[in-house]
Amino acid sequence: AQSVTQPDIHITVSEGASLELRCNYSYGATPYLFWYVQSPGQGLQLLLKYFSGDTLVQGIKGFEAEFKRSQSSFNLRKPSVHWSDAAEYFCAVGSFYNQGGKLIFGQGTELSVKP
Protein backbone atom coordinates (compact mmCIF):
# COMPACT_ATOMS: atom_id res chain seq x y z
CA ALA A 1 0.00 0.00 0.00
CA GLN A 2 1.08 3.51 -0.65
CA SER A 3 2.22 5.59 2.28
CA VAL A 4 3.99 8.82 3.03
CA THR A 5 6.11 9.43 6.09
CA GLN A 6 7.14 12.81 7.39
CA PRO A 7 9.51 11.93 10.24
CA ASP A 8 9.51 15.37 11.85
CA ILE A 9 6.27 16.41 13.51
CA HIS A 10 7.56 19.84 14.49
CA ILE A 11 10.60 21.86 13.45
CA THR A 12 11.76 25.25 14.68
CA VAL A 13 14.24 27.33 12.71
CA SER A 14 15.52 30.86 13.05
CA GLU A 15 14.48 33.45 10.50
CA GLY A 16 17.06 33.57 7.75
CA ALA A 17 18.28 30.04 8.38
CA SER A 18 17.99 27.27 5.84
CA LEU A 19 15.24 24.68 6.02
CA GLU A 20 14.86 21.05 5.01
CA LEU A 21 11.67 19.08 5.62
CA ARG A 22 11.88 15.35 5.10
CA CYS A 23 9.47 13.15 3.20
CA ASN A 24 9.72 9.45 2.47
CA TYR A 25 7.23 7.54 0.40
CA SER A 26 6.43 3.93 -0.15
CA TYR A 27 5.09 2.98 -3.55
CA GLY A 28 5.91 0.25 -6.01
CA ALA A 29 5.52 2.21 -9.23
CA THR A 30 6.50 5.66 -10.38
CA PRO A 31 5.15 8.15 -7.91
CA TYR A 32 4.02 11.65 -8.49
CA LEU A 33 4.98 13.82 -5.55
CA PHE A 34 3.66 17.06 -4.15
CA TRP A 35 4.29 19.46 -1.31
CA TYR A 36 1.41 21.51 0.07
CA VAL A 37 1.38 24.19 2.77
CA GLN A 38 -1.48 24.91 5.15
CA SER A 39 -1.87 27.99 7.33
CA PRO A 40 -4.07 27.68 10.45
CA GLY A 41 -7.74 27.33 9.59
CA GLN A 42 -7.05 27.37 5.88
CA GLY A 43 -7.02 24.92 3.03
CA LEU A 44 -3.91 23.52 1.36
CA GLN A 45 -1.88 25.48 -1.14
CA LEU A 46 0.32 23.70 -3.66
CA LEU A 47 4.01 24.58 -3.31
CA LEU A 48 5.49 22.33 -5.98
CA LYS A 49 5.08 19.04 -7.79
CA TYR A 50 7.22 16.36 -9.39
CA PHE A 51 5.98 14.19 -12.25
CA SER A 52 9.06 13.30 -14.26
CA GLY A 53 12.26 14.74 -15.68
CA ASP A 54 14.59 16.93 -13.66
CA THR A 55 14.66 15.61 -10.12
CA LEU A 56 15.13 19.10 -8.63
CA VAL A 57 11.90 21.04 -8.87
CA GLN A 58 11.29 24.66 -8.09
CA GLY A 59 8.12 25.89 -6.48
CA ILE A 60 6.51 29.04 -5.24
CA LYS A 61 7.77 31.20 -2.37
CA GLY A 62 11.39 30.18 -2.97
CA PHE A 63 10.90 26.49 -2.13
CA GLU A 64 12.51 23.60 -3.97
CA ALA A 65 12.44 19.84 -3.59
CA GLU A 66 14.61 17.00 -4.79
CA PHE A 67 13.31 13.58 -5.82
CA LYS A 68 15.71 10.77 -4.92
CA ARG A 69 14.38 7.46 -6.18
CA SER A 70 17.13 5.42 -4.50
CA GLN A 71 16.15 6.84 -1.12
CA SER A 72 12.39 7.06 -1.79
CA SER A 73 12.58 10.65 -0.65
CA PHE A 74 11.26 14.01 -1.72
CA ASN A 75 12.66 16.54 0.73
CA LEU A 76 11.59 20.17 0.69
CA ARG A 77 14.18 22.91 1.06
CA LYS A 78 14.43 26.66 1.34
CA PRO A 79 17.72 28.55 1.62
CA SER A 80 16.46 31.34 3.88
CA VAL A 81 13.28 31.06 5.91
CA HIS A 82 10.97 34.03 6.43
CA TRP A 83 8.65 34.45 9.42
CA SER A 84 5.68 34.12 7.07
CA ASP A 85 6.75 30.55 6.25
CA ALA A 86 5.49 29.36 9.63
CA ALA A 87 2.76 26.85 8.75
CA GLU A 88 2.08 23.13 8.38
CA TYR A 89 3.68 21.37 5.44
CA PHE A 90 2.33 18.21 3.86
CA CYS A 91 4.00 15.85 1.46
CA ALA A 92 1.69 13.80 -0.77
CA VAL A 93 2.05 11.00 -3.29
CA GLY A 94 -0.11 10.24 -6.28
CA SER A 95 0.15 7.79 -9.10
CA PHE A 96 -1.27 6.88 -12.46
CA TYR A 97 -2.55 3.75 -10.77
CA ASN A 98 -4.52 5.79 -8.25
CA GLN A 99 -7.90 6.15 -9.80
CA GLY A 100 -8.53 9.72 -10.74
CA GLY A 101 -5.38 11.15 -9.24
CA LYS A 102 -6.20 10.61 -5.58
CA LEU A 103 -3.43 11.80 -3.26
CA ILE A 104 -2.12 10.13 -0.11
CA PHE A 105 -0.82 12.62 2.43
CA GLY A 106 1.77 12.41 5.17
CA GLN A 107 0.89 13.50 8.68
CA GLY A 108 2.53 16.87 8.22
CA THR A 109 5.41 18.86 9.68
CA GLU A 110 4.65 22.00 11.63
CA LEU A 111 7.21 24.72 11.05
CA SER A 112 7.83 27.44 13.62
CA VAL A 113 10.13 30.38 12.84
CA LYS A 114 12.07 32.16 15.57
CA PRO A 115 12.78 35.87 15.11
Place this chain on the structure above:
Amino acid sequence: DTGVSQNPRHKITKRGQNVTFRCDPISEHNRLYWYRQTLGQGPEFLTYFQNEAQLEKSRLLSDRFSAERPKGSFSTLEIQRTEQGDSAMYLCASAWGSGYNSPLHFGNGTRLTVT
Protein backbone atom coordinates in the same frame (compact mmCIF):
# COMPACT_ATOMS: atom_id res chain seq x y z
CA ASP B 1 -10.28 31.35 -11.32
CA THR B 2 -12.15 32.12 -8.12
CA GLY B 3 -10.87 29.06 -6.30
CA VAL B 4 -12.69 26.23 -4.59
CA SER B 5 -15.44 27.51 -2.31
CA GLN B 6 -16.76 25.62 0.72
CA ASN B 7 -19.73 26.48 2.87
CA PRO B 8 -20.23 26.83 5.73
CA ARG B 9 -16.76 27.54 7.13
CA HIS B 10 -17.77 26.35 10.56
CA LYS B 11 -20.59 24.12 11.76
CA ILE B 12 -21.42 23.22 15.33
CA THR B 13 -24.03 20.54 15.80
CA LYS B 14 -25.33 18.26 18.47
CA ARG B 15 -24.70 14.55 18.35
CA GLY B 16 -27.35 12.77 16.37
CA GLN B 17 -28.17 15.68 14.08
CA ASN B 18 -27.67 15.62 10.32
CA VAL B 19 -25.35 18.11 8.61
CA THR B 20 -24.70 18.99 4.98
CA PHE B 21 -21.70 20.75 3.51
CA ARG B 22 -21.37 22.27 0.08
CA CYS B 23 -18.39 22.56 -2.24
CA ASP B 24 -18.23 24.67 -5.39
CA PRO B 25 -15.19 23.64 -7.43
CA ILE B 26 -13.26 25.76 -9.89
CA SER B 27 -15.64 26.10 -12.80
CA GLU B 28 -13.81 24.11 -15.49
CA HIS B 29 -12.67 21.34 -13.14
CA ASN B 30 -14.34 18.00 -13.75
CA ARG B 31 -12.79 16.10 -10.86
CA LEU B 32 -13.85 16.69 -7.26
CA TYR B 33 -12.56 15.16 -4.04
CA TRP B 34 -13.59 15.16 -0.41
CA TYR B 35 -10.99 14.73 2.32
CA ARG B 36 -11.23 14.70 6.10
CA GLN B 37 -8.54 16.15 8.32
CA THR B 38 -8.34 15.70 12.08
CA LEU B 39 -6.08 17.69 14.36
CA GLY B 40 -2.41 16.96 13.84
CA GLN B 41 -3.01 14.68 10.87
CA GLY B 42 -2.80 14.96 7.14
CA PRO B 43 -5.92 14.92 4.99
CA GLU B 44 -7.52 11.49 4.51
CA PHE B 45 -9.29 10.67 1.26
CA LEU B 46 -13.05 10.15 1.52
CA THR B 47 -14.47 10.11 -2.00
CA TYR B 48 -13.94 11.22 -5.57
CA PHE B 49 -16.17 12.32 -8.47
CA GLN B 50 -15.41 12.62 -12.13
CA ASN B 51 -18.15 14.84 -13.47
CA GLU B 52 -21.31 13.55 -11.79
CA ALA B 53 -20.08 9.99 -11.30
CA GLN B 54 -18.82 8.95 -7.89
CA LEU B 55 -15.93 6.69 -8.83
CA GLU B 56 -14.32 5.82 -5.53
CA LYS B 57 -15.25 5.80 -1.87
CA SER B 58 -12.92 5.21 1.04
CA ARG B 59 -13.64 2.69 3.76
CA LEU B 60 -13.66 5.76 6.02
CA LEU B 61 -16.95 6.77 4.41
CA SER B 62 -19.41 4.88 6.56
CA ASP B 63 -23.05 4.46 5.58
CA ARG B 64 -23.86 7.61 7.55
CA PHE B 65 -21.93 9.62 4.96
CA SER B 66 -23.23 10.38 1.51
CA ALA B 67 -21.87 12.62 -1.20
CA GLU B 68 -23.47 13.83 -4.39
CA ARG B 69 -22.47 15.90 -7.34
CA PRO B 70 -25.58 16.56 -9.40
CA LYS B 71 -24.88 17.71 -12.95
CA GLY B 72 -21.16 17.54 -12.32
CA SER B 73 -20.98 20.98 -10.77
CA PHE B 74 -21.16 21.60 -7.03
CA SER B 75 -21.03 18.77 -4.54
CA THR B 76 -22.61 18.12 -1.17
CA LEU B 77 -21.42 15.93 1.66
CA GLU B 78 -24.05 14.86 4.16
CA ILE B 79 -23.40 13.22 7.51
CA GLN B 80 -26.39 11.63 9.16
CA ARG B 81 -26.71 10.96 12.90
CA THR B 82 -23.47 12.76 13.65
CA GLU B 83 -21.10 11.37 16.27
CA GLN B 84 -18.38 13.13 18.23
CA GLY B 85 -15.79 11.26 16.20
CA ASP B 86 -17.01 13.07 13.11
CA SER B 87 -15.54 16.32 14.42
CA ALA B 88 -12.92 17.32 11.86
CA MET B 89 -12.11 19.67 9.03
CA TYR B 90 -13.75 18.54 5.79
CA LEU B 91 -11.79 19.63 2.75
CA CYS B 92 -12.93 19.72 -0.83
CA ALA B 93 -10.54 19.77 -3.77
CA SER B 94 -10.97 19.94 -7.53
CA ALA B 95 -8.80 19.26 -10.55
CA TRP B 96 -8.96 19.44 -14.31
CA GLY B 97 -8.91 16.65 -16.84
CA SER B 98 -8.81 12.91 -16.55
CA GLY B 99 -5.12 12.54 -15.97
CA TYR B 100 -3.33 11.87 -12.77
CA ASN B 101 -0.85 14.68 -13.06
CA SER B 102 -2.99 17.78 -12.67
CA PRO B 103 -2.67 19.02 -9.11
CA LEU B 104 -5.55 19.26 -6.70
CA HIS B 105 -6.78 22.70 -5.71
CA PHE B 106 -8.19 22.81 -2.19
CA GLY B 107 -10.87 24.92 -0.60
CA ASN B 108 -10.55 26.39 2.89
CA GLY B 109 -12.59 23.60 4.41
CA THR B 110 -15.60 23.26 6.67
CA ARG B 111 -14.77 22.70 10.32
CA LEU B 112 -17.34 20.48 12.00
CA THR B 113 -17.69 20.33 15.76
CA VAL B 114 -20.08 17.73 17.19
CA THR B 115 -21.03 18.36 20.81
